[in-house]
Amino acid sequence: MGKTDVWGVLVALWTSGVLTAVGHAVIRLVQANAKNKNILSFTKWAEQGVQYAETLNVSSEEKKQAAIKVVYDRLIANKLPFTFSDEQVSAEIETAVAKLHNWHPEIKQEINNDN
Numbered sequence: 001m002g003k004t005d006v007w008g009v010l011v012a013l014w015t016s017g018v019l020t021a022v023g024h025a026v027i028r029l030v031q032a033n034a035k036n037k038n039i040l041s042f043t044k045w046a047e048q049g050v051q052y053a054e055t056l057n058v059s060s061e062e063k064k065q066a067a068i069k070v071v072y073d074r075l076i077a078n079k080l081p082f083t084f085s086d087e088q089v090s091a092e093i094e095t096a097v098a099k100l101h102n103w104h105p106e107i108k109q110e111i112n113n114d115n
Contacts, residue, residue: 038083043092047096048070068090072089
């Protein structure tokens with residue numbers, strides 16, 4: 001098969017729309033994969049922020065603010081500052097706190113003893 005034949009096949013695929021459809025599908029797959037990685041990183045950063053905040057000897061509201069600052073610092077450092085809304089950051093911090101308390105019963109017990 002010569003270069004002319006290969007070129008003819010490519011032109012036929014392009015004009016029929018097959019090559020365009022495949023190209024579009026590949027682009028969407030790459031975009032979805034990148035978005036998924038950003039979400040996974042965001043979740044990991046929220047968990048790290050909460051773990052850091054739990055080491056501080058401050059009120060729970062100050063711990064939440066410290067965790068939020070860690071998340072925003074990581075988002076800015078990775079050039080994703082406007083990818084997630086304030087509500088999403090806050091919700092992810094709350095989810096990470098709930099996860100941490102389920103994984104570490106001694107923290108949950110400590111909170112219950114304070115009440």
